[in-house]
Every structure is written in structure tokens, then in C-alpha cells.
Amino acid sequence: MKIAVVGTGYVGLVTGTCFAETGNQVTCVDIDERKVEKLNNRIIPIYEPGLDVLFHRNVEEGRLKFTTNLAEGIKGAEVIFLALPTPPGEDGSADLKYILGVANDLGPILEQYAVIVDKSTVPVGTAEKVHACIVKSAKVDFDVVSNPEFLREGVAVEDFMKPDRVVIGTKSDKAKAVMNRLYAPLVRQGNPVIFMDERSAEMTKYAANAFLATKITFMNEIANLCEKVGANVDDIRKGIGTDSRIGKRFLFAGIGYGGSCFPKDVQALAKTAQDYDYDFKVLQSVMDVNNAQKKRLLPVIKKHFGDDLKGKTIAVWGLAFKPYTDDIREAPALDNIRELLAEGVKVTAYDPEAMENVRNILGNQITFAHTSYAALDDADALVIMTEWPMFRTPEFEKMNLLLKSKVIFDGRNVYELEQMREMGYTYYSIGREVVNS
Template identity: 50%
Template sequence: MKVAMIGTGYVGLVSGACFADFGHRVVCVDKDESKISRLLDGEIPIFEPGLDALVADNVKAGRLSFTTDLAEGMKDADAVFIAVGTPSRRGDGHADLSYVYAATEEIAALIDKYTVVVTKSTVPVGTGAEVEAIIQKVRDGFTPGEHFSVASNPEFLREGAAIDDFKRPDRVVCGVEDDRAKEVLTELYRPLFLNETPILFTQRVTSELIKYAANAFLATKITFINEMADLCEKVGADVQAVARGIGLDKRIGSKFLNAGPGYGGSCFPKDTLALVRTAQQHGAPVRIVESVVEANDTRKKSMAGRVKAAVGGDLEGKTVAVLGLAFKPNTDDMRDSPSLDIIPALIGEGASVQAHDPESMNEARKHFGDTITYCDGPYETLEGADVLVIVTEWDEFRALDLARVKEALSAPVIVDLRNIYRPDDMAEKGWQYHSIGR
């Protein structure tokens, strides 16, 4: 089948490359000429393990191409996916759908045969109906199910494991309103049917809500275990043992029960906030999710206080070494990363910050400018620092040469916000070690 993927951001590029690897012909379209130019030159604008090879293989095979020309991308397309950004709207927290609706108007003007228009972007309930209305307005006389269909197909891709998530997903969710759209999406995902992947067909609004409900539930699990960690610290319990004890219950499960500095990234912060606003708008407030949003924001802001306490209650004139800037390992994404709250707070307390992240240093410069010192590796980051703070649990930080670390630091103090070391081991080696919930 022929697929047009509108948007070459994280979701669009990964999805387009994976569809091409399924054997479909995919054209990725983006208005950003520099991004398309880089892709045409074989340069991947985001970091995702394995994506560079996947893109190169499918470009070479003639199944994947890139263009700024929407008409070229849509020519003979059976399905057009909208995979543009839906950031939080300034002022009210609703998802900003301006990019989705602008893309819809352009798509509508170019439809020349039956086409399924699919929202891949994360969009609030009712967006599919609005997309359908826009197409009908632009193309007076077009009938849904006859000239075009609008479907919902939310993504469930974890940054750092996105290719595997696309090709071997827990499930695929498709919201459709007619059989023709269902047939097209069934054919697009046929390779997964052969692998017996659950393909859930629902109403369009249900599909839209599934995405938000899933992310809100996972964010709730993270926030829950973080609050349990605070309680563990007060009563002398071990949050990791608590997490294991409840995670072994199959009704709960062990995933997303790692205590830390709070969730970040491109999805959870904006999606929980958008769900809160949508629920309020419809008169069905989601009080639990509201509390999750508030608790997570407060948690990220409080982490600098742990560093301050670890160095005796005063950061003035101190040098803090920060390892990890991305919101999670195996990505360069810093959107809503805890580091964006922690580092400014440390600087505000009078500290100097020197930092390193394996992949997000270029992104970090956009956020911090010249307010911090950027280091080429973990050990360079430690030189002369009064305390080490581990913010992101990259694999290379899990087995640091602790003797070398101690030699580089002016004092043997570590604040481990990801619990990657063992308190007993650290105490035996003479460290002042501070972790979460232990």
C-alpha cells in the first residue's frame, strides 16, 4: 500500500520507517526544509537506537522517501497519517491542535481518490470528528465512507525502544467509523496480524481516549511509587522492596514502579494535563489525574532540596556534577525532563553546575545556554565537584569506577535520584550516599 506520513518528528519518522519495513511504500512529508534535507542526506535528526539503519535500509530498497511537497507525498496514497506535534497550549493546558487542523486543510485540498486520513498524533476526544468536518468544509460534497474516511490510530512508542514497540506491540488500537477504513488499516497492519498481535478496532472517540487513559494510568503508577518512596524515608522502609512486593501481584505488575525524580518526556506531562482539561470541559473531572499532575510538578521542583541537604544545607559556592540530562536513557529528548527543574534551582541557590549526558548535550545547550559547564564524559564532569547527582540512569553511569569518582570529587557525596547503586555497598566504601525511598 502507499502511505503518506505528515510530520517527520519522533512519531512520524519511526512509524514511517516501520511501515516501509513492513513492505509498504511510504513518503514522509515535512515543511521543515532543513530536516528533509538532512534526511535526504542520510542524517537522522533524532536519536533512537536502530533508526538510522532502518531508515537507510528502506531508502535503499526504494520503499521510503522524503519530501517537502505534500502533493507529491499524497499522490496515489491509500492512507495519509497526520503525525504533527500537539504541544500543551500556553495558558490553559489544552492540546494545541493548530498543526493538526492546518495539515487537515492541506490534505483535504489534495484528495483525488478514496483516502483514509489517520490521526497518529495524540489528540483529545472529538478531534477525529473535527478533522472530518474540516475535510467536508474544504471539499463540499465529499461524503465520509465514500470519498474519504477519518480514523484514529494512536501511537504507543517508548523512546529508546520505539522500533520494537512498533513491530512487536502489546496491541494496536484503531478507531474507525466505517468498514472501508477498517479494511485499509487491517491491510496496513497485516504483518502484525500474522504475529497474532491484538488489533483492537473501536469507535474513533474511544480510540482517542484510550491513548490518554493509558498515559495517565502509567503516570499515576510512577507518582504513586514516588509518594510511597517519601513515606519509606519517613518510616525506614525500602521502596524497592515495596515496589517488588506489590509488583509481583499480577493485578498491579512491576513496570513503572521505579521511584525517582518524577516523570518527564514528550507524552506524560502534556497528555495528563490535556486529559484533565478535556475532562473538566465535559463536566467529568478526573481528580486522580489532577493530583498526579500537581504531585509530579512539586516533586521535580523539590529534588534540588535533596542536593542542598546532602552538602550540609548550603549550595552557595558549591560545584555540582550532574550526570544525565535527558528525561530517560536511550534518547536525546529533554522535554519536561527533571533536569530542567533541578539545574536552575541549583544555580538559584548559588551553585555552579557541570554536566554530561551521552546524547542530549546539544539539546541541553538550547535550554541552559552558558549557565552550566558542558563536559565530554562522566569523569570530566566530576573534577573538583562537591557532590555528584545522578539524574538519568544511562547504562554507562551504572558501573562507574567509584575509586576514580571519589578521587575526582572534593567530597565523597552522591545524590542518586535513580537508585542505581546499593546503599550498603556505598556505605562500606565510605560514601555519603543519598538515594530515593531507601
Template identity: 65%
Template sequence: MKIAVVGTGYVGLVTGTCFAETGNKVTCIDIDVSKVKRLSEGQITIYEPGLEKIFLRNLKEGRLKFTIDLATGISEAEIVFLALPTPPGADGAADLKYVLGVAEDLGKIMTAYKVIVDKSTVPVGTADKVKEAIALNYKGEFDVVSNPEFLREGVAVDDFMKPDRVVVGTDSERARKIMGDLFAPFVRQGNPIIYMDERSAELTKYAANSFLATKISFMNEIAQLCERMGADVDMVRRGIGSDDRIGKRFLFPGIGYGGSCFPKDVQALIRSAEEISYDFKILKAVEQVNAHQKLHMVEKIEQYFDHQLKGKKLACWGLAFKPNTDDIREAPALEMIRVLLEKGASVTAFDPEAMSNVKQLLGDQIQYANSQYDALNEADALIIATEWSEFRTPDFEMMEARLKSKAIFDGRNLFDVKQMKNMGYYYESIGRK
């Protein structure tokens, strides 16, 4: 099939590359001229395990192309995916200016039937708005489908190629058939395409992310109880996770959820509910718990230093919002660092992939180390903010030789509490004593 993908950010690039990989001809369109140039020249613009190899193969074999021109990009496409940003507006609701702007432009240049697919995370009712925006200028036939994306950064290729499910929201038989054919190679593992109306599909995406965020905030509150009651959250997690009704995944307490999706989508669903005068109480609590959890480790650090952080040199392992990505959007590490700097500490950080993004944001407000061990030189304590696998089994002797004081504040529960104490470390983690 011939496909266009508008927006070559995280979702657009993965979507375009994976559709090319299954034999489709894909043109990706972006307004960012330098991004399009780099991608056309074979330079991948995001760090995502497994993506570069298939990106390069499909680029070389001519199934994947990039352009800045919307009209050229969509001219032959039967299906046009919108993978555009939907950032929070001033009131927290999703800002639809990118999606609706492109929809209006599409109406001006479409000359034949196409399926326009909302892949971005958009509030309920957006498919109708997209239809209206296209219909302002285009009087021919077209369909708008809601096809929310559920990929996780770091495992995006696998998530896209072997999805748990594909949600297709449409009332059009014609669009349903086209989407079914397109996704057939991805659901052959037995996982379903779930067809529904557009509004239910739009809400499914927010409900999924909000439910997952709720699980995390719930576990972060259980971790708070564990710390106060002398219980161990790892045990409680295993104890409840083995019940199929609860499930083992997404029960890890830590320094709060971050990333480009959970914070924005939880906030947007709260606002959507408010617009129809519904008070979404649970989600408001989920947000509050998360805001507090991001600074829970700072409280522990302050206590350790008797509230005297001025002049303290802190090492930080991990900056990305989670491992296997260079994405730092809403990364809890950055919020922690902001507060620690405010309180007078200095920070030397190491992250395997995210440092250049952080340099652009924070410049010389912090120092950047060449390795995880270099970050420890003369440090008064180590903070662990992202669970990169290389941080899980470090050389403790090397750490001891470099740290000024053997104190570790582990926001990701990487090490065994007893073992750390036996090695003479002052060791604080989340929900464990």
C-alpha cells in the same frame, strides 16, 4: 501499500521507517526544510537505537522518501498518517492547529478516496473535527481513523514493530479492512488489533498515559513514606509488583516523570474533563505529586549543604528525560538544574546523547564535560538524573579521585545503599535509607 506520513518528528520518522521496512512505499512530509534535506541525504535527525540502520536501508532501496510538498507527498497514497505536534495551548488543552491546518490543506488537494489517520495524540472528538476540516473543500469519499501511537522513546522500533496492541478507531468497514491489512505484519506475534469507535480510541491513548503517570506518582508517594518510615521502596516495589494484578513495570520511583508525552497528556486530559465540567481529582494529584518529586532531590542537596548552595560545584550525570534518547523535553534534570542555578550552585553535566540539545537551550549557563568522570573534577557532589547503563557500574576509584567530596544524590536508585556507605560515600537516593 502506498503511504504518506505528515510530520517527521519522533513518531512520524519511526512510523514511516517501520512501514517501509514491511515493504510499503512511504513518503514523509514535513514543513521543516532543513530536516527534510538532512533526512533525504541519509542523516537521521533523532537518536533512537536501531532506527538508523533500517532508515538507511529503506532510503537506499527507495521505499522511503521525504518531501516538503504536501500535494506531491500524498498524491499516490492510499493512507495518510498525521504525526503532527499537539502541544499544550495556553490553558493546557491540546492545541489542534497543526492537525486541523493540515486536514484543511488535505481537503484542498485530495482527488480520490484516502484513509486519513490521526496518529498524533488528540482529544476526544478530533476525528470529527478532522472530517469537517477536510470536507470544507473536498466533497468526495474519505475516512478518518484514530490510530493512537503507544511507542516509547528509546525502544521505539521494537514497540512499533512488535506492539502490545494496535488500536484502530473507525466505524467504516472500508477503512477497517485497509488498516487491518496494513498492520497485519505487526500483529502476527499474536497481539491484537483492537477495533473500536474513534472517540474510544482517542480516549484510550490519554487513559493509557495517564494511568502510567498515576502509577509513577503513586510509587513516588510510597517512596516518600518509605523515607519517613524507614522502609525500602525497592522491597515494597518487588513485594507489590509480583502480584499480576499490579504488574512489575512502571513502579520505579525517581525524580518525577518527564518527556514529551506524560506531562502534556495528563494536563490535556484534566482540561478535557473540565470542559465537560468533570473534576478529574486523581489526575490533578498525579500532577502535583510529580511537580514536587522533581524537586525532592534539590531539598536533599540543600539539607546536605546547610542551605548554602552559593558557590557549590555540582556534577550531573544525565540530562535526557530517560536513557537511550537525546530527548530533553520536560526532562526532570533540567528543572532540577534550573533551581540549583537559581540558588547559586554551578553545574557541570554529562549525558551520552543529549548534550547538544541542552547546549542549544541552556548555552553556557552550565558546563559540559567530555566524559562522566570529567564532570566530577573538583565537584562538591554528584547528582544522577538519568539511568544510562554506563552510570550503573562506574569506576568508583576514579570517581573518588576526582570528586572533591564523596557525596552522591542518586535520583534513579542505581547503587546499593549499604555498599555506598561501606565505601564511605554520603549517599542519598529515593525511598531508601
């Protein structure tokens, strides 16, 4: 099948590459000329494990192409995915200018029946708006379908190729048949495709993200309470996660959720509720708690060192919003580093993938270390912001020699308390007792 993907960001690139891998002829369209030039030179602009092999194979075998020209990109495509940004507008609602802008452009250039697919995360009613934009100038028949994407960064290829489910919102039998054909290779592997109407599909995406953000936030509150009552949140997690009604995943307490999706999608769903005059109380609490959670470390650091942190050096391990990505959108590390800098702290940071992206934002306000150990040199303490596997099993003897004092503030609970106690570290984590305080 010939398909087009408009928007070659995270989702667009993974969607295009994976559908090329399942045998389709894919053209990805992006307005960013530098990005398209890079892609045409076989440079992948994001770090995503496993994407490179598929990308190179499909480019080499001619199934995956890139262009800045929308009309050229969609020529002959049976399916046109819109994988465009939906950033928060000033009032918190998802800004549809990219989606509706492209929808307006599509009408006059459609030459044959096509299924236009909203892959982006868009509020209820967007499929109708996209339809209205295209129908104004379209000379041919078309359908607009909602097919939200549930992939996680860091495991995006696996999530796409073996999804827990594929949600497709359409009332058109013709569109349903096309989408069934496109997803057939994934369905054959036993993954369910769930059909529903457009509005329900749009809502499903927000419900999933808001539910997961709520699950994490609930555990963060349990963790905060654990610290007060003298309980261990890791034990609570194991104790409740084994209940199959609760499930083991997304129960890890930490320094707050970040990324390009949860913060903006929870906010957008809250705005939708407000627009429909519904007071969605849980969502407001989730946002409030998460904002407070991101700010939890500074008071702990001040309690340890005293209010005046001027002149202290703090090493930060982990900048990405989670491991296996170079994405720093809404990363708790950035908020915490800015707070430390405002206190006059010297920050030396290390992340295996995200340093270049942070350098583009913070420039020389912080020092970027070449290795995780170099970041520790003469530091008064170590702060852990992202649970990259390499931080879980470091050479502690080496760390002991480099750190000025054996103090760790761990926003991701990567070490066992006993291990820290034995090694003589003063260890602060989330929802667990303080060791050697």
C-alpha cells in the same frame, strides 16, 4: 501499499520507517525544510536505537522518501498519517492547530479515496473535527480514523514492530479493511488489533498515559512515605510487583516523570474532564505530586551543605528525560539544573546523547564534560538524573580521586545501599534510608 506520513518528528519518522520496512512505499512530509534536507542527505535528526539500520535500508531501497510538498507527498497514498505535534495550549488542552491546519490543506488536494489517520495524541472528538475540515473542500470520498501511537522513546522501533496492541478507531468498514491490510505484517506476528469507535480510541491513548503516570506517581508517594517511616521503596516495589494484578513495570520511584508525553497528556485529559464538567480528582493530584517530586532534591542538597550553596560545584549525570534518548522535553534534569544555577551553584554535566540539545537551551550557563568522569573533577557532589546503564557500574576508584567529597544525590536509585555504605559514600536516594549521613 502507498502511504504518506505528515510530520516527520519522533512518531512520524518511526512510523514511516517501520511501514517502509514492512514493504510499503512511504513518503514523509514535513514543513521543516532543514529537517527534510537532512533526511534526504540520510542524516537522522533524532537518536533512537535501531532506527538507523531500518532507515538506511529503506531509503537505499527506495521505499522511504521525504518532501516538504504536501500535495506531492500524498499523491496516490491510500493511507495518510497525521503525526503532527499536539502541544499544550495556554489552558492545558491539546493545541490542534497543526492537525486542523493540515486537515484544511488536505481537502482540495485529495485525488482519490484515502484513509486519513490521526496518529498524534488528540482529544476526544478530534477525528470528527478533522473530518469536518476536509469535507468542506474534498472532491473525493475519504475516512478519518484514530490510530493512537503507544511507542516509547528509546525502544520505539521494537514497540512499533511488536506492539502490545494496535488500537484503531473507525466505524467505516472500508477504512477498517485498509487498516487491516496495512497492519497485517504486525498482526501475523500475533499482535492484536483492537477495533473500536473513534472517540474510544482517542480516549484509550489518554487513559493509558494517565494510568501509567498515576502508577509512577503512586510509587513516588510511597517512596516519600518510606523515607519517613524507615522502609525501602525498592523492596516494596518487588513485594507488590510480583502480584500479577499489579505487574512489575512502571513502579520505579524517582525524581518525577518527564518527557514529551506524560506531562502534556495528563494535563490535556484533566482539561477534557473539566470541559465536560467532570472533576477528575486523581489527575490533579498526579500533576501536583509530580511537580513537587521534580523539586525534591534541592532541599536535600541544602540540608546536607547548608542553605548557602554559592560557589559549590555540582556534577550532574544524565540530562535526557530517560535513558536511550537525546530527548530533553520536560526532563527533570533541566528543572533541577535551573534551580541549582539560581542558588549560585556551578554545574558540570554529562549525558551520552543529550548534551547538544541542552547546550541549545542553556548555552554556557553550565559546563559540558567530555566524559562522565571529567564532570566529577573537583565537584562537591554528584547528582544522578537519568539512569543510563554506564552510570550504574562506574569505576568508583576513579570517582573517589576526582570528587572533592564523596557525596551522591541519586534521583534514580541506581546504586545498592550496601555498596555505598562500604565505599564510604554519603548517599541520598529516593524512598530509601540515607547512607553515611
